[in-house]
Amino acid sequence: MLEQLQKSFQKVIDRFQGGRLREEDVREGMREVRRALLAADVHVTVAKEFTDKVAARLLSAERLQGVSGAQQVMAAFHQELVALMRSDQAPLPKHPRHPMVLLLAGLQGAGKTTTAAKLGLRLERRENRKVLLAACDLQRPGAVDQLRALGDRLGLDVHAEEPGPGVDPVGVARRALERARDQRYDALIVDSAGRLHVDDALMDEIQEVAAAVTPDASYLVLDAMTGQDAVESARAFAARLDLYALVLTKMDGDARGGAALSALQVTGRPIAFLGVGEKPEDLEEFDAERVAGRILDLGDVVGLVEKAQEALAEEEAALDYEKMLSGRLTMQDLLDQFRMMKRMGSVKKVFGMLPGMGRMSGLLEQVDDHRFRRMEAIILSMTPAERLHPEILDARRRRRIARGAGVDVADVNRLYKSFQEMKRQMKAMRKMMTGGRSKKRLLRDLKRSGQLPNLPGYPSN
Numbered sequence: 159m160l161e162q163l164q165k166s167f168q169k170v171i172d173r174f175q176g177g178r179l180r181e182e183d184v185r186e187g188m189r190e191v192r193r194a195l196l197a198a199d200v201h202v203t204v205a206k207e208f209t210d211k212v213a214a215r216l217l218s219a220e221r222l223q224g225v226s227g228a229q230q231v232m233a234a235f236h237q238e239l240v241a242l243m244r245s246d247q248a249p250l251p252k253h254p255r256h257p258m259v260l261l262l263a264g265l266q267g268a269g270k271t272t273t274a275a276k277l278g279l280r281l282e283r284r285e286n287r288k289v290l291l292a293a294c295d296l297q298r299p300g301a302v303d304q305l306r307a308l309g310d311r312l313g314l315d316v317h318a319e320e321p322g323p324g325v326d327p328v329g330v331a332r333r334a335l336e337r338a339r340d341q342r343y344d345a346l347i348v349d350s351a352g353r354l355h356v357d358d359a360l361m362d363e364i365q366e367v368a369a370a371v372t373p374d375a376s377y378l379v380l381d382a383m384t385g386q387d388a389v390e391s392a393r394a395f396a397a398r399l400d401l402y403a404l405v406l407t408k409m410d411g412d413a414r415g416g417a418a419l420s421a422l423q424v425t426g427r428p429i430a431f432l433g434v435g436e437k438p439e440d441l442e443e444f445d446a447e448r449v450a451g452r453i454l455d456l457g458d459v460v461g462l463v464e465k466a467q468e469a470l471a472e473e474e475a476a477l478d479y480e481k482m483l484s485g486r487l488t489m490q491d492l493l494d495q496f497r498m499m500k501r502m503g504s505v506k507k508v509f510g511m512l513p514g515m516g517r518m519s520g521l522l523e524q525v526d527d528h529r530f531r532r533m534e535a536i537i538l539s540m541t542p543a544e545r546l547h548p549e550i551l552d553a554r555r556r557r558r559i560a561r562g563a564g565v566d567v568a569d570v571n572r573l574y575k576s577f578q579e580m581k582r583q584m585k586a587m588r589k590m591m592t593g594g595r596s597k598k599r600l601l602r603d604l605k606r607s608g609q610l611p612n613l614p615g616y617p618s619n
Contacts (some may be wrong), residue, residue: 165195174227188213199386199416204423210474212238239450242383245428249443256373258345263364264379265391266352269407271301273379274349275308275443287344292334293318294327297351305349312438327363349420356394364399375402382406388417392425403430410435432468487544487581493537535563536573
Protein backbone atom coordinates (compact mmCIF):
# COMPACT_ATOMS: atom_id res chain seq x y z
CA MET A 159 0.00 0.00 0.00
CA LEU A 160 1.29 3.49 -0.94
CA GLU A 161 4.67 2.05 -2.01
CA GLN A 162 5.28 4.76 -4.61
CA LEU A 163 4.88 7.55 -2.07
CA GLN A 164 6.97 5.61 0.45
CA LYS A 165 9.93 5.35 -1.93
CA SER A 166 9.71 9.03 -2.93
CA PHE A 167 9.66 10.29 0.66
CA GLN A 168 12.51 8.00 1.64
CA LYS A 169 14.62 9.27 -1.25
CA VAL A 170 14.24 12.86 -0.06
CA ILE A 171 14.88 11.94 3.59
CA ASP A 172 18.10 10.17 2.59
CA ARG A 173 19.38 13.45 1.11
CA PHE A 174 19.73 14.83 4.63
CA GLN A 175 21.46 11.86 6.27
CA GLY A 176 24.13 13.41 8.47
CA GLY A 177 23.78 16.71 6.66
CA ARG A 178 22.64 20.21 7.49
CA LEU A 179 19.24 21.66 6.68
CA ARG A 180 20.41 24.34 4.29
CA GLU A 181 17.69 26.37 2.61
CA GLU A 182 18.65 25.41 -0.93
CA ASP A 183 18.65 21.70 -0.01
CA VAL A 184 15.27 22.00 1.69
CA ARG A 185 13.77 23.81 -1.31
CA GLU A 186 15.13 21.23 -3.76
CA GLY A 187 13.93 18.38 -1.55
CA MET A 188 10.44 19.84 -1.39
CA ARG A 189 10.36 20.17 -5.18
CA GLU A 190 11.08 16.43 -5.40
CA VAL A 191 8.32 15.69 -2.91
CA ARG A 192 5.86 17.89 -4.81
CA ARG A 193 6.63 16.03 -8.05
CA ALA A 194 6.16 12.70 -6.26
CA LEU A 195 2.83 13.81 -4.80
CA LEU A 196 1.54 14.95 -8.18
CA ALA A 197 2.66 11.64 -9.73
CA ALA A 198 0.68 9.90 -6.98
CA ASP A 199 -2.44 11.81 -8.05
CA VAL A 200 -2.48 14.17 -5.07
CA HIS A 201 -4.44 17.32 -5.84
CA VAL A 202 -2.10 20.10 -7.02
CA THR A 203 -3.26 22.56 -4.33
CA VAL A 204 -2.84 19.96 -1.59
CA ALA A 205 0.66 19.06 -2.84
CA LYS A 206 1.79 22.69 -2.87
CA GLU A 207 0.36 23.52 0.56
CA PHE A 208 1.85 20.39 2.08
CA THR A 209 5.39 21.02 0.80
CA ASP A 210 5.21 24.72 1.72
CA LYS A 211 4.27 23.82 5.31
CA VAL A 212 7.04 21.23 5.61
CA ALA A 213 9.61 23.68 4.22
CA ALA A 214 8.48 26.42 6.60
CA ARG A 215 8.64 24.03 9.56
CA LEU A 216 12.18 22.90 8.66
CA LEU A 217 13.57 26.35 7.94
CA SER A 218 12.13 27.87 11.09
CA ALA A 219 13.21 25.04 13.39
CA GLU A 220 16.44 25.17 15.35
CA ARG A 221 18.91 22.37 14.73
CA LEU A 222 18.51 20.00 17.66
CA GLN A 223 21.65 18.65 19.28
CA GLY A 224 22.13 14.96 18.55
CA VAL A 225 19.34 14.86 15.95
CA SER A 226 20.31 14.35 12.32
CA GLY A 227 18.88 16.38 9.48
CA ALA A 228 17.14 13.27 8.17
CA GLN A 229 15.44 12.73 11.52
CA GLN A 230 14.17 16.32 11.56
CA VAL A 231 12.87 15.95 8.00
CA MET A 232 11.17 12.69 8.94
CA ALA A 233 9.50 14.33 11.94
CA ALA A 234 8.30 17.28 9.84
CA PHE A 235 6.89 14.99 7.16
CA HIS A 236 5.08 12.88 9.75
CA GLN A 237 3.55 15.87 11.54
CA GLU A 238 2.28 17.46 8.33
CA LEU A 239 1.00 14.18 6.86
CA VAL A 240 -1.00 13.55 10.01
CA ALA A 241 -2.35 17.12 9.97
CA LEU A 242 -3.31 16.68 6.30
CA MET A 243 -5.39 13.52 6.88
CA ARG A 244 -6.54 13.70 10.51
CA SER A 245 -10.14 14.26 11.56
CA ASP A 246 -11.68 14.12 15.02
CA GLN A 247 -14.86 12.58 13.63
CA ALA A 248 -15.53 8.98 14.73
CA PRO A 249 -15.76 6.34 11.95
CA LEU A 250 -19.36 5.56 13.01
CA PRO A 251 -22.02 8.05 14.14
CA LYS A 252 -21.84 8.48 17.93
CA HIS A 253 -25.53 8.83 18.76
CA PRO A 254 -27.48 6.85 16.16
CA ARG A 255 -31.11 5.89 16.35
CA HIS A 256 -32.17 2.28 16.76
CA PRO A 257 -31.62 0.67 14.38
CA MET A 258 -28.58 2.60 13.16
CA VAL A 259 -28.94 3.13 9.40
CA LEU A 260 -25.80 3.33 7.24
CA LEU A 261 -26.11 4.11 3.52
CA LEU A 262 -23.33 3.22 1.05
CA ALA A 263 -23.13 5.21 -2.19
CA GLY A 264 -20.62 5.34 -5.03
CA LEU A 265 -19.86 4.52 -8.63
CA GLN A 266 -20.17 1.04 -10.10
CA GLY A 267 -17.08 -1.09 -9.48
CA ALA A 268 -15.90 0.83 -6.40
CA GLY A 269 -16.68 -2.11 -4.12
CA LYS A 270 -19.89 -1.02 -2.37
CA THR A 271 -21.40 -4.51 -2.09
CA THR A 272 -18.23 -6.06 -0.69
CA THR A 273 -17.78 -3.11 1.66
CA ALA A 274 -21.36 -3.53 2.94
CA ALA A 275 -20.59 -7.13 3.90
CA LYS A 276 -17.22 -6.22 5.45
CA LEU A 277 -18.78 -3.42 7.48
CA GLY A 278 -21.59 -5.69 8.63
CA LEU A 279 -19.11 -8.34 9.74
CA ARG A 280 -17.09 -5.72 11.61
CA LEU A 281 -20.17 -4.46 13.47
CA GLU A 282 -21.24 -7.98 14.45
CA ARG A 283 -17.80 -9.17 15.56
CA ARG A 284 -16.31 -6.07 17.15
CA GLU A 285 -19.38 -4.28 18.47
CA ASN A 286 -21.72 -7.21 18.98
CA ARG A 287 -24.48 -5.61 16.89
CA LYS A 288 -27.16 -7.57 15.04
CA VAL A 289 -26.90 -6.42 11.41
CA LEU A 290 -29.24 -6.53 8.42
CA LEU A 291 -27.92 -5.87 4.90
CA ALA A 292 -30.31 -4.35 2.34
CA ALA A 293 -29.74 -5.22 -1.34
CA CYS A 294 -30.91 -2.02 -3.05
CA ASP A 295 -28.62 -2.25 -6.10
CA LEU A 296 -31.14 -3.36 -8.71
CA GLN A 297 -29.13 -1.91 -11.63
CA ARG A 298 -26.08 -4.18 -11.78
CA PRO A 299 -26.85 -7.76 -12.84
CA GLY A 300 -25.94 -10.13 -10.04
CA ALA A 301 -25.60 -7.47 -7.33
CA VAL A 302 -28.48 -8.88 -5.28
CA ASP A 303 -27.15 -12.44 -5.62
CA GLN A 304 -23.66 -11.26 -4.68
CA LEU A 305 -24.87 -9.69 -1.44
CA ARG A 306 -26.93 -12.80 -0.65
CA ALA A 307 -23.89 -15.01 -1.19
CA LEU A 308 -21.72 -12.80 1.01
CA GLY A 309 -24.40 -12.82 3.71
CA ASP A 310 -24.63 -16.63 3.64
CA ARG A 311 -20.85 -16.96 3.80
CA LEU A 312 -20.44 -14.56 6.72
CA GLY A 313 -23.59 -15.41 8.62
CA LEU A 314 -25.19 -12.01 8.00
CA ASP A 315 -28.91 -11.51 7.35
CA VAL A 316 -29.81 -9.95 3.99
CA HIS A 317 -33.06 -8.28 2.92
CA ALA A 318 -33.26 -8.94 -0.81
CA GLU A 319 -36.09 -8.82 -3.35
CA GLU A 320 -35.98 -10.10 -6.89
CA PRO A 321 -35.86 -7.25 -9.45
CA GLY A 322 -39.09 -6.95 -11.37
CA PRO A 323 -42.30 -4.90 -11.79
CA GLY A 324 -43.18 -2.98 -8.65
CA VAL A 325 -39.75 -3.56 -7.09
CA ASP A 326 -37.61 -0.43 -6.94
CA PRO A 327 -34.64 0.63 -4.74
CA VAL A 328 -36.72 3.05 -2.67
CA GLY A 329 -39.35 0.42 -1.89
CA VAL A 330 -36.71 -2.21 -1.02
CA ALA A 331 -34.93 0.24 1.28
CA ARG A 332 -38.17 1.22 3.01
CA ARG A 333 -39.23 -2.41 3.56
CA ALA A 334 -35.74 -3.32 4.80
CA LEU A 335 -35.97 -0.56 7.40
CA GLU A 336 -39.41 -1.82 8.52
CA ARG A 337 -37.97 -5.32 8.92
CA ALA A 338 -34.98 -4.01 10.86
CA ARG A 339 -37.31 -2.22 13.27
CA ASP A 340 -39.77 -5.10 13.65
CA GLN A 341 -37.07 -7.74 14.19
CA ARG A 342 -34.98 -5.53 16.46
CA TYR A 343 -31.79 -5.32 14.41
CA ASP A 344 -29.13 -2.98 15.79
CA ALA A 345 -27.95 -1.78 12.37
CA LEU A 346 -29.17 -1.63 8.78
CA ILE A 347 -26.59 -1.27 6.01
CA VAL A 348 -28.05 -0.19 2.66
CA ASP A 349 -26.13 -1.16 -0.49
CA SER A 350 -27.24 1.25 -3.24
CA ALA A 351 -26.83 1.18 -7.01
CA GLY A 352 -23.97 2.82 -8.87
CA ARG A 353 -23.19 3.96 -12.39
CA LEU A 354 -20.09 4.02 -14.56
CA HIS A 355 -20.03 7.80 -14.16
CA VAL A 356 -21.78 10.53 -12.18
CA ASP A 357 -25.14 11.39 -13.74
CA ASP A 358 -28.48 12.91 -12.74
CA ALA A 359 -30.28 9.53 -12.72
CA LEU A 360 -27.79 8.14 -10.18
CA MET A 361 -28.00 11.20 -7.97
CA ASP A 362 -31.80 11.31 -8.07
CA GLU A 363 -32.05 7.65 -7.10
CA ILE A 364 -29.57 7.85 -4.19
CA GLN A 365 -31.31 10.96 -2.88
CA GLU A 366 -34.67 9.15 -2.96
CA VAL A 367 -33.23 6.13 -1.12
CA ALA A 368 -31.70 8.45 1.48
CA ALA A 369 -35.04 10.21 1.96
CA ALA A 370 -36.77 6.84 2.46
CA VAL A 371 -34.44 5.61 5.24
CA THR A 372 -33.02 8.91 6.64
CA PRO A 373 -29.59 7.37 7.35
CA ASP A 374 -27.57 8.18 10.45
CA ALA A 375 -24.51 8.22 8.20
CA SER A 376 -24.00 8.11 4.43
CA TYR A 377 -20.63 6.79 3.25
CA LEU A 378 -19.18 7.33 -0.19
CA VAL A 379 -17.23 4.25 -1.33
CA LEU A 380 -14.32 5.18 -3.61
CA ASP A 381 -11.85 3.04 -5.54
CA ALA A 382 -8.42 4.29 -4.39
CA MET A 383 -6.82 3.01 -7.61
CA THR A 384 -8.62 5.69 -9.62
CA GLY A 385 -6.58 8.36 -7.83
CA GLN A 386 -7.66 11.94 -8.43
CA ASP A 387 -10.79 10.80 -10.28
CA ALA A 388 -12.03 9.36 -6.99
CA VAL A 389 -11.71 12.73 -5.31
CA GLU A 390 -13.56 14.45 -8.16
CA SER A 391 -16.39 11.90 -7.82
CA ALA A 392 -16.48 12.64 -4.09
CA ARG A 393 -16.99 16.33 -4.82
CA ALA A 394 -19.97 15.55 -7.06
CA PHE A 395 -21.61 13.25 -4.49
CA ALA A 396 -20.99 15.69 -1.65
CA ALA A 397 -22.86 18.37 -3.60
CA ARG A 398 -26.02 16.24 -3.75
CA LEU A 399 -25.82 13.95 -0.72
CA ASP A 400 -25.23 14.68 2.96
CA LEU A 401 -22.06 12.59 3.23
CA TYR A 402 -20.75 11.56 6.64
CA ALA A 403 -17.41 10.09 5.56
CA LEU A 404 -15.53 8.22 2.83
CA VAL A 405 -14.44 4.59 2.45
CA LEU A 406 -11.39 3.94 0.24
CA THR A 407 -11.25 0.44 -1.25
CA LYS A 408 -8.48 -1.51 -3.01
CA MET A 409 -5.73 0.10 -0.96
CA ASP A 410 -3.84 -3.20 -1.21
CA GLY A 411 -3.56 -2.81 -4.98
CA ASP A 412 -1.61 -0.33 -7.06
CA ALA A 413 -3.04 2.62 -5.14
CA ARG A 414 -0.84 5.64 -5.64
CA GLY A 415 -2.10 7.36 -2.52
CA GLY A 416 -3.48 10.55 -4.01
CA ALA A 417 -7.05 9.89 -2.89
CA ALA A 418 -5.99 9.18 0.71
CA LEU A 419 -3.95 12.38 0.97
CA SER A 420 -6.34 14.67 -0.92
CA ALA A 421 -9.75 13.47 0.23
CA LEU A 422 -10.24 15.48 3.42
CA GLN A 423 -8.82 18.73 2.07
CA VAL A 424 -10.70 18.63 -1.24
CA THR A 425 -14.08 17.22 -0.16
CA GLY A 426 -14.25 18.33 3.46
CA ARG A 427 -15.22 14.76 4.40
CA PRO A 428 -12.86 12.50 6.36
CA ILE A 429 -11.92 8.93 5.51
CA ALA A 430 -13.61 6.47 7.89
CA PHE A 431 -12.45 3.07 6.62
CA LEU A 432 -9.90 1.51 4.28
CA GLY A 433 -10.41 -1.68 2.30
CA VAL A 434 -7.00 -3.38 2.39
CA GLY A 435 -7.68 -6.82 0.92
CA GLU A 436 -10.19 -9.26 -0.46
CA LYS A 437 -10.92 -11.11 2.78
CA PRO A 438 -14.03 -10.16 4.77
CA GLU A 439 -11.84 -9.03 7.66
CA ASP A 440 -9.81 -6.66 5.47
CA LEU A 441 -11.56 -3.43 6.48
CA GLU A 442 -9.59 -1.07 8.73
CA GLU A 443 -10.57 2.07 10.55
CA PHE A 444 -8.66 4.94 9.00
CA ASP A 445 -5.98 6.28 11.33
CA ALA A 446 -3.97 9.24 10.05
CA GLU A 447 -0.93 8.55 12.24
CA ARG A 448 -0.72 4.92 11.20
CA VAL A 449 -1.12 5.71 7.48
CA ALA A 450 1.54 8.44 7.78
CA GLY A 451 3.78 5.89 9.47
CA ARG A 452 3.34 3.46 6.59
CA ILE A 453 4.09 6.15 4.01
CA LEU A 454 7.32 7.05 5.84
CA ASP A 455 8.29 3.37 6.33
CA LEU A 456 7.84 3.59 10.09
CA GLY A 457 5.65 0.50 9.97
CA ASP A 458 2.33 -0.10 11.64
CA VAL A 459 3.08 -2.18 14.69
CA VAL A 460 -0.28 -1.29 16.26
CA GLY A 461 -2.07 -2.68 13.20
CA LEU A 462 0.13 -5.77 13.30
CA VAL A 463 -0.77 -6.43 16.94
CA GLU A 464 -4.47 -5.96 16.16
CA LYS A 465 -4.24 -8.49 13.34
CA ALA A 466 -2.52 -10.96 15.66
CA GLN A 467 -5.17 -10.48 18.34
CA GLU A 468 -7.93 -11.14 15.82
CA ALA A 469 -6.15 -14.20 14.45
CA LEU A 470 -5.66 -15.86 17.83
CA ALA A 471 -8.52 -17.82 19.30
CA GLU A 472 -9.14 -17.49 23.05
CA GLU A 473 -7.36 -20.72 23.90
CA GLU A 474 -4.36 -19.77 21.76
CA ALA A 475 -3.93 -16.25 23.09
CA ALA A 476 -1.17 -17.11 25.58
CA LEU A 477 1.97 -18.04 23.65
CA ASP A 478 4.49 -20.12 25.62
CA TYR A 479 7.40 -17.68 25.42
CA GLU A 480 9.35 -19.58 28.06
CA LYS A 481 9.27 -22.67 25.87
CA MET A 482 10.21 -20.66 22.80
CA LEU A 483 13.16 -18.85 24.39
CA SER A 484 14.50 -22.03 25.94
CA GLY A 485 14.88 -23.47 22.45
CA ARG A 486 12.38 -26.28 23.10
CA LEU A 487 10.38 -25.49 19.97
CA THR A 488 8.93 -28.38 18.01
CA MET A 489 7.75 -28.69 14.43
CA GLN A 490 4.19 -28.72 15.79
CA ASP A 491 4.82 -25.28 17.35
CA LEU A 492 6.08 -24.08 13.98
CA LEU A 493 2.97 -25.43 12.25
CA ASP A 494 0.74 -23.63 14.77
CA GLN A 495 2.55 -20.35 14.09
CA PHE A 496 2.20 -20.78 10.31
CA ARG A 497 -1.53 -21.27 10.71
CA MET A 498 -1.82 -18.20 12.92
CA MET A 499 0.01 -16.11 10.31
CA LYS A 500 -2.34 -17.40 7.59
CA ARG A 501 -5.31 -16.14 9.61
CA MET A 502 -3.62 -12.72 9.83
CA GLY A 503 -3.65 -12.47 6.03
CA SER A 504 -1.00 -12.33 3.34
CA VAL A 505 2.50 -12.92 4.73
CA LYS A 506 3.85 -10.12 2.54
CA LYS A 507 1.21 -7.75 3.92
CA VAL A 508 2.06 -8.72 7.52
CA PHE A 509 5.81 -8.19 6.95
CA GLY A 510 5.06 -4.87 5.24
CA MET A 511 3.68 -3.56 8.55
CA LEU A 512 7.09 -3.91 10.19
CA PRO A 513 9.26 -0.75 10.48
CA GLY A 514 11.94 -0.40 7.82
CA MET A 515 10.54 -3.01 5.45
CA GLY A 516 10.20 -0.44 2.69
CA ARG A 517 13.99 -0.47 2.39
CA MET A 518 13.92 -4.22 2.06
CA SER A 519 11.61 -4.33 -0.94
CA GLY A 520 13.83 -7.00 -2.52
CA LEU A 521 13.26 -9.31 0.41
CA LEU A 522 9.53 -8.55 0.44
CA GLU A 523 9.30 -9.53 -3.22
CA GLN A 524 10.68 -12.95 -2.26
CA VAL A 525 8.08 -13.40 0.47
CA ASP A 526 5.71 -15.86 -1.13
CA ASP A 527 2.63 -17.38 0.49
CA HIS A 528 3.20 -20.48 -1.65
CA ARG A 529 6.42 -21.17 0.25
CA PHE A 530 4.57 -21.11 3.53
CA ARG A 531 2.02 -23.54 2.14
CA ARG A 532 4.83 -25.83 0.98
CA MET A 533 6.41 -25.75 4.45
CA GLU A 534 3.03 -26.50 6.00
CA ALA A 535 2.66 -29.49 3.68
CA ILE A 536 6.08 -30.78 4.76
CA ILE A 537 5.21 -30.62 8.45
CA LEU A 538 1.79 -32.19 7.86
CA SER A 539 3.56 -35.11 6.13
CA MET A 540 5.40 -35.87 9.38
CA THR A 541 4.07 -38.26 11.99
CA PRO A 542 3.07 -36.79 15.39
CA ALA A 543 6.26 -38.23 16.87
CA GLU A 544 8.40 -36.59 14.17
CA ARG A 545 6.79 -33.20 14.73
CA LEU A 546 7.46 -33.36 18.47
CA HIS A 547 10.95 -34.87 18.09
CA PRO A 548 12.41 -33.63 14.78
CA GLU A 549 15.84 -34.90 15.80
CA ILE A 550 14.73 -38.40 14.71
CA LEU A 551 14.40 -37.29 11.07
CA ASP A 552 16.98 -39.51 9.36
CA ALA A 553 17.48 -39.78 5.60
CA ARG A 554 14.81 -42.48 5.16
CA ARG A 555 12.17 -40.46 7.03
CA ARG A 556 13.03 -37.31 5.09
CA ARG A 557 12.56 -39.09 1.77
CA ARG A 558 9.15 -40.35 2.90
CA ILE A 559 8.13 -36.84 4.07
CA ALA A 560 9.24 -35.32 0.76
CA ARG A 561 7.14 -37.83 -1.20
CA GLY A 562 4.11 -37.14 1.01
CA ALA A 563 4.41 -33.37 0.60
CA GLY A 564 5.19 -33.49 -3.11
CA VAL A 565 8.52 -31.67 -2.69
CA ASP A 566 12.23 -32.46 -3.02
CA VAL A 567 14.24 -33.85 -0.13
CA ALA A 568 16.29 -30.64 -0.36
CA ASP A 569 13.17 -28.67 0.67
CA VAL A 570 12.77 -30.85 3.76
CA ASN A 571 16.44 -30.39 4.59
CA ARG A 572 16.18 -26.59 4.23
CA LEU A 573 13.18 -26.44 6.54
CA TYR A 574 14.95 -28.57 9.15
CA LYS A 575 18.12 -26.46 8.93
CA SER A 576 16.16 -23.20 9.30
CA PHE A 577 14.22 -24.69 12.21
CA GLN A 578 17.46 -25.57 14.00
CA GLU A 579 18.84 -22.08 13.32
CA MET A 580 15.70 -20.50 14.78
CA LYS A 581 16.10 -22.56 17.96
CA ARG A 582 19.72 -21.39 18.30
CA GLN A 583 18.66 -17.76 17.85
CA MET A 584 16.00 -18.10 20.54
CA LYS A 585 18.53 -19.57 22.98
CA ALA A 586 20.98 -16.74 22.28
CA MET A 587 18.25 -14.15 22.83
CA ARG A 588 17.35 -15.75 26.16
CA LYS A 589 20.98 -15.54 27.36
CA MET A 590 21.16 -11.86 26.47
CA MET A 591 17.84 -11.13 28.20
CA THR A 592 18.96 -12.90 31.38
CA GLY A 593 22.26 -11.07 31.58
CA GLY A 594 24.55 -13.53 29.84
CA ARG A 595 27.54 -12.30 27.85
CA SER A 596 26.22 -13.29 24.45
CA LYS A 597 25.13 -10.02 22.86
CA LYS A 598 27.82 -10.12 20.14
CA ARG A 599 26.94 -13.68 19.35
CA LEU A 600 23.24 -12.79 19.13
CA LEU A 601 23.92 -9.93 16.75
CA ARG A 602 26.06 -12.21 14.61
CA ASP A 603 23.29 -14.82 14.54
CA LEU A 604 20.72 -12.22 13.59
CA LYS A 605 22.91 -11.07 10.68
CA ARG A 606 23.53 -7.69 12.35
CA SER A 607 20.93 -5.49 14.00
CA GLY A 608 18.24 -3.99 11.81
CA GLN A 609 17.79 -7.08 9.67
CA LEU A 610 15.33 -9.91 9.97
CA PRO A 611 16.30 -13.20 11.61
CA ASN A 612 16.20 -16.20 9.29
CA LEU A 613 12.71 -17.46 8.57
CA PRO A 614 12.27 -21.05 7.44
CA GLY A 615 12.26 -21.20 3.66
CA TYR A 616 13.40 -17.57 3.10
CA PRO A 617 16.78 -16.27 2.03
CA SER A 618 18.83 -14.55 4.69
CA ASN A 619 19.52 -10.89 4.12
